[in-house]
Amino acid sequence: MMRSVARLTRRTVLLAVLCAVVSLALSSPLAAAEAKQKFKIAWTIYVGWMPWDYGENAGIIKKWADKYGIEIEVVQLNDYVESINQYTAGGFDGCVMTNMDALTIPAAGGVDSTALIVGDFSNGNDGIILKDKADLAAIKGQSVNLVELSVSHYLLARALEGMGASEKDVKVVNTSDADIVSAAASADVSAIVTWNPQLSEIMKTPKTHKVFDSGKIPGEIIDLMVVNSATLAANPAFGKALVGAWYEILAVMKQQDEAGKTARTAMAKASGTDLAGFESQLSTTRMFWTAAEAVTFVQSPDLQKTMAHVSKFSFDHGLLGEGASSADFIGVAFPGGVVAGDKTNLKLRYDDTYMKMAADHKL
Amino acid sequence: MKRLINLRPQRATAITLALLPFVLVLLAYVSFSSERLAANPNDKLLPAVTSIGAAIERMALVPSKRSGELLWWVDTAASLRRLTTAVAISAAIGLVVGITLGALPLFSAGLSPFVASVSMIPPMAVLPILFIVFGLGELSKVVLIVFGIAPVIARDIQGRVREIPRELIVKAQTLGASTWLVILRVVLPLALPRLIDAVRLSLGAAWLFLIAAEAIAATDGLGYRIFLVRRYLAMDVILPYVLWITLLAYTMDRVLRFVSRKAFPWHNMGASV
Numbered sequence: 001m002m003r004s005v006a007r008l009t010r011r012t013v014l015l016a017v018l019c020a021v022v023s024l025a026l027s028s029p030l031a032a033a034e035a036k037q038k039f040k041i042a043w044t045i046y047v048g049w050m051p052w053d054y055g056e057n058a059g060i061i062k063k064w065a066d067k068y069g070i071e072i073e074v075v076q077l078n079d080y081v082e083s084i085n086q087y088t089a090g091g092f093d094g095c096v097m098t099n100m101d102a103l104t105i106p107a108a109g110g111v112d113s114t115a116l117i118v119g120d121f122s123n124g125n126d127g128i129i130l131k132d133k134a135d136l137a138a139i140k141g142q143s144v145n146l147v148e149l150s151v152s153h154y155l156l157a158r159a160l161e162g163m164g165a166s167e168k169d170v171k172v173v174n175t176s177d178a179d180i181v182s183a184a185a186s187a188d189v190s191a192i193v194t195w196n197p198q199l200s201e202i203m204k205t206p207k208t209h210k211v212f213d214s215g216k217i218p219g220e221i222i223d224l225m226v227v228n229s230a231t232l233a234a235n236p237a238f239g240k241a242l243v244g245a246w247y248e249i250l251a252v253m254k255q256q257d258e259a260g261k262t263a264r265t266a267m268a269k270a271s272g273t274d275l276a277g278f279e280s281q282l283s284t285t286r287m288f289w290t291a292a293e294a295v296t297f298v299q300s301p302d303l304q305k306t307m308a309h310v311s312k313f314s315f316d317h318g319l320l321g322e323g324a325s326s327a328d329f330i331g332v333a334f335p336g337g338v339v340a341g342d343k344t345n346l347k348l349r350y351d352d353t354y355m356k357m358a359a360d361h362k363l
Numbered sequence: 364m365k366r367l368i369n370l371r372p373q374r375a376t377a378i379t380l381a382l383l384p385f386v387l388v389l390l391a392y393v394s395f396s397s398e399r400l401a402a403n404p405n406d407k408l409l410p411a412v413t414s415i416g417a418a419i420e421r422m423a424l425v426p427s428k429r430s431g432e433l434l435w436w437v438d439t440a441a442s443l444r445r446l447t448t449a450v451a452i453s454a455a456i457g458l459v460v461g462i463t464l465g466a467l468p469l470f471s472a473g474l475s476p477f478v479a480s481v482s483m484i485p486p487m488a489v490l491p492i493l494f495i496v497f498g499l500g501e502l503s504k505v506v507l508i509v510f511g512i513a514p515v516i517a518r519d520i521q522g523r524v525r526e527i528p529r530e531l532i533v534k535a536q537t538l539g540a541s542t543w544l545v546i547l548r549v550v551l552p553l554a555l556p557r558l559i560d561a562v563r564l565s566l567g568a569a570w571l572f573l574i575a576a577e578a579i580a581a582t583d584g585l586g587y588r589i590f591l592v593r594r595y596l597a598m599d600v601i602l603p604y605v606l607w608i609t610l611l612a613y614t615m616d617r618v619l620r621f622v623s624r625k626a627f628p629w630h631n632m633g634a635s636v
Contacts, residue, residue, distance in 0.1 A: 085596050089408045104595045110405020145499070145580065149594040173499070174591055175580040182491030183580055188498040318428070319595045321407075322421065 039238050040073045041094035041225070042083040047196065047281040048120040048223040049096045050267035055249040057266065064245040068237035080177075081105075087226070093238065094227035098151050100310045102226050104319040107330050107347035114232050114349045116239055117225040117246050118294045124284030126155050126195040126221055127213035129184070129202055136211040139191055140169045145183055146193035148174035151221045154313050156193050158220070159212040184208075196281045197273060215284065219297070220306045229349060243354040244363040247291050254289050291358035298352045299335050307332050307340060410599040418599040434588065435607075442585040443611070445501065446573050449508035453569075454562050456513040458554065461520025466550050467542075475521070482514030487575060504576035511572040512565040516558070523557040524550055556630035559623040563616050570612055 043052040055061045056074040065072040075092070077083035087095035088106045094116070097105070106113045130138055136159060146152040153172070160166055170191070175183050180194050184202045192202060202208060214221050225242065232239050253263045261275070268278030288294035297303065308327075314320050315327035324330070331346035333339050339346060357363050372380060396409035410418075423435035460478065464471045486493075486507055493510070497503040527550060535545045577586030585608055592600045624631050 081594055085593075088596055108405075109407040109596055110403045147594075148591055171582070173580055173582050174587060175499075176578060176590075179490060179494070179579045182494050183499055185491070186494045186499050188500060321405075321595075321597075322417070322599075323405075 035234050036231075037069075038071045038073065039093045039231075039235070040075060040091070041096075041227075041242070042075050042077050042087060042092045043096045044077050044080045044083050045271050046080075046096070046223065047125065047271065047278065047285050048287065050271050050278075051119075051246065051249040051253055052096065052225075053270050054253070054263055054267050055245050058249075058252075058263070060248050060252075061241075061245045064241040064248070067244070068241045070235070070237050070241060072238070072241060087111075087228075093231045094225060094242065097224060097226055099222040099224060099307065100151055100154055100314065102224055103307070103310060103330060103332070103348055104149075104314050106226065107332075108314075108320050108324075110347065112229040112347050112349070113226045114229045114351050115224040115298075116227045116232065116351065116354055117243060118288060118298050118350070118355070119223045119225060119246070120285050120287045121219045121223065121297075122151070122195070122214040122221040122284070123218055123286040124213045124215035125199070125281065126151055127193070127199050127210045128156060128159055129192045129194070129199070129208050130211050131190045131209075132207050134209040134211065137163060139211070140165060142191045143171045143173050143189075144191040144193060145173045145175040145180065145189050147177050147180075148172055149317060149319060150177075152193040152195065153317075154310065155212070155214060155217070155221070157313055158217050158309070162216075196284065197271075197277070200277075200280065213284075218286065219302055220309065222303075222306070232351075239354045240357065240363050243291070243358050247358045250287070250289050254287075291355045294355050295352045295359055298350050298355070303350065304334055304338065304340055311341065407596045407598055410602070414599045415603055418597075419603045422600060422603075437583050438585045438588050438604075439607070439611070441581075441583040441587075442573060442577065445504050445576075445584070446508065446569060449505045449573070450512070450562060450566070450569055452505065453509050453513035453516055453565070454558060456509065457516025457520055457561065458558050460513075460517040461558075462524055462546060462550055462554055464517070465521040465524025465554075466546055471521075478514055478517055478521075482518055484510075486511040486572060490579065499580045504573070504581070507576045508569050508572040512569050515565055515568070516561045519561040519564075520554055520557060524554055527553055552627075556623055556627035559619050559627075563619045566612055566615055566619075570608065574608075 041052070043049050052061075052074055053076065061072055061074060077086070080097075081101075083092075083095055084097050084101055084105045086092055087097075088109045088111050090111075096119075099115070102113055102115060128136065128139070128144075130136075130142075133139075139160075144156060146156060156170070156172075157167060160169065175192075177194065177198060180192060181198050181201050183189055184192050185205065194202065199210075203210060225246070227239065227242070249263075252259055253267070254260060255263075264278060264282075265275045268275050271278065273281070288297060311320075311327040311330070311332070315324060315329070320327075320329050328341040329345065330348065331339050331341040331343050333346055333349040333351075335350060335352040354363075392409065393412065396411055399406045399409050400411055419435075423433060426432060427434050460474075464475055464478065489510075490507070493503050493506055497506050531549055532545055535549050540548065573584075574586035574589070577584035578590040581587040585604055589601050589604050
C-alpha cells in the first residue's frame with residue numbers, strides 16, 4: 001500500500017514535469033502576420049508622444065478604430081527601452097521610438113519595421129550641459145554623463161564632430177536617465193547630455209550652461225510611430241486608423257481655443273508637468289502638425305543624409321550587431337523607391353502612403 | 364519504513380536529480396530559440412547557443428575595438444573589486460555593531476531601535492542623497508552595497524550573540540574575565556561562524572545592489588555591460604553574463620562554506636547547510 005502510494009506520487013510528478021515541458025514546447029510565441037482584428041500599440045512618456053495618451057482617453061483612437069472595424073489597445077509602458085524591446089519581441093504591433101532606436105533595436109533585430117507616422121523632431125529637446133563653462137570646446141578631457149548608446153550619445157558625437165574632435169577626447173559615463181538629475185547635483189559631475197524634461201530640470205540649478213542642443217542639428221533626432229511592416233501590409237486598416245486618429249488629435253492639440261488648451265493640459269498632467277512646462281517642451285519640439293508637413297519631411301533628401309549619419313554612428317558603436325560588416329548592413333527605404341544600404345536586408349521603411357492619405361483627406 | 368520522507372537518493376541518483384532541472388531548462392531554451400530563429404533568423408531575444416558562444420569568445424578573448432580591453436575580464440574585475448570591498452566593510456561593521464549591541468545592554472538600549480530603523484530604509488530610495496554625499500564614483504557604489512547589507516548583518520549578529528547561553532558569560536566572569544575578555548574569548552569565537560553565515564545569506568542582496576549601482580552610473584562592470592547592451596537587446600551578451608554572475612555568486616557561497624567548515628569545525632558539527 002505504502003509503496004504503491006510512493007510510486008503513484010513519483011509517477012504523478014514525472015507526468016507533471018513532462019506535461020509542463022510539452023506544453024512549453026507547443027505554445028508558439030510567434031504568429032505569422034495575417035489579417036486580424038485586435039492590435040496593441042505601446043507608448044512611453046515624451047512630449048511628442050503624449051497625444052497618444054490623450055487620443056486614447058478622449059476616445060479619438062477608438063472612434064477611428066471603429067471606423068475601420070478594428071480594435072486598438074493603447075498601452076503605456078514606464079520604461080522606454082523595454083517598450084521597444086517588447087515590440088521587437090512581438091508583444092506589440094506598434095511602438096513609439098526615435099529614428100535611431102528604430103534602426104538599432106527592431107531593424108537590427110531582424111524585425112521589418114515601418115515608420116508609419118513621423119511625428120516631430122527634437123529642436124532643442126536634447127542638449128549638452130556644462131557646469132561652470134559656457135563653451136562647448138571646454139568639454140574636451142571631461143567625463144560626460146549620459147545614457148550611453150542613446151540619442152544623447154549621438155548628439156554628443158555630432159557635437160564633437162562639429163568641433164573637429166572625437167569621442168576619444170571625452171570619457172563617457174553611462175548614467176540612467178531616471179537618475180541623471182540627482183547625478184547632476186553631485187560635485188564630481190561636470191558635463192551632462194540629456195533630454196527633456198531632465199534637461200530643463202538640470203538647467204534650473206545654478207552655474208549650468210547649455211552649450212549645444214539638438215536645435216543645431218535639426219531634423220536628426222526624429223520621433224516616430226513604428227509598426228511591424230508585415231502586420232501593416234496584411235492590415236491596411238490598422239495603418240489608416242492610427243494615422244487618421246493621430247492627425248485628428250494633433251488638430252485638437254494645436255488649437256489656441258479652450259478645447260486645445262484642455263487637451264494640452266491633459267497631456268501636461270499625464271507627463272508630470274503643468275501647462276507652462278509642457279508648452280516650453282513643445283517649443284523645443286518641431287511638431288509636424290499636419291500630414292502634409294510630415295510628408296514633405298519624409299520625402300526630403302535630408303532624411304537620407306540623417307539616416308546615413310545615424311547608421312554610421314550605430315555601426316561605429318556596434319549597435320547593428322556583430323554580423324554587420326558595414327554601416328550599410330541594414331537597408332532603409334525612403335518614399336519613391338529610394339533605398340539606402342543593403343537592399344537584400346531591408347528592415348526599416350519610411351512610408352508616406354498613409355500620411356499622404358491623411359494629407360489628401362482620403363481617410 | 365518505505366515512505367517518501369525516508370527515501371534517500373544514492374549518489375548517482377542525486378547527481379542525476381540535481382542535473383535534471385538544468386537540462387530541462389536548457390532543452391526548453393533550445394526549443395524556444397530554434398523556433399523563433401526559424402521565423403526570424405535575426406531574432407535577438409533567444410539567440411542560438413552558437414551565437415552565445417561567439418559572444419562569449421568576443422567578450423572574453425578578443426580585445427575590444429574601442430578600448431583594446433578584454434571586456435569580460437575588465438567587467439568581472441571591476442565588479443568583484445566593488446563587491447568584495449563592500450562585503451568586507453559590511454562584515455566588519457556588522458561584526459562590531461552586532462557584538463556591541465548584542466553583548467552590551469547599555470549600548471543596545473541606545474542604538475538597537477536606530478539600527479533596526481536604518482536597516483529598514485530601502486537603499487535605492489535614498490540614491491539621490493548617496494550621489495550628492497558620496498559622488499558618482501566607486502565610493503557611492505560601495506556605499507550603496509554597504510548601506511544595503513551591513514545593517515542586516517549587524518542585526519543578525521546581534522541576535523546570535525543574545526542567543527549565547529547566559530551560563531557561559533557568567534562562567535567566564537567567575538574565572539575573572541573582564542568585559543573585554545568575555546567579548547574576545549567567548550562572544551567573538553561564537554559570533555564569527557555566524558558572521559560567515561550572515562555574509563553568505565546577504566551575498567544575493569549584495570549582488571543586487573551592485574548591479575543596480577552599476578546600472579545607474581558606471582564605465583565598467585558586469586551590471587554596466589548588461590544594462591548597456593540591453594539598449595539594443597543583445598541577449599547573446601546578456602545571457603552569458605547572467606550565467607557568469609550566477610557562477611561567481613555560487614562559487615563565493617561555496618568558498619565561504621568551506622572556510623566556515625575548516626575554520627570553525629565546532630560550529631558545523633552535525634549541520635549541513
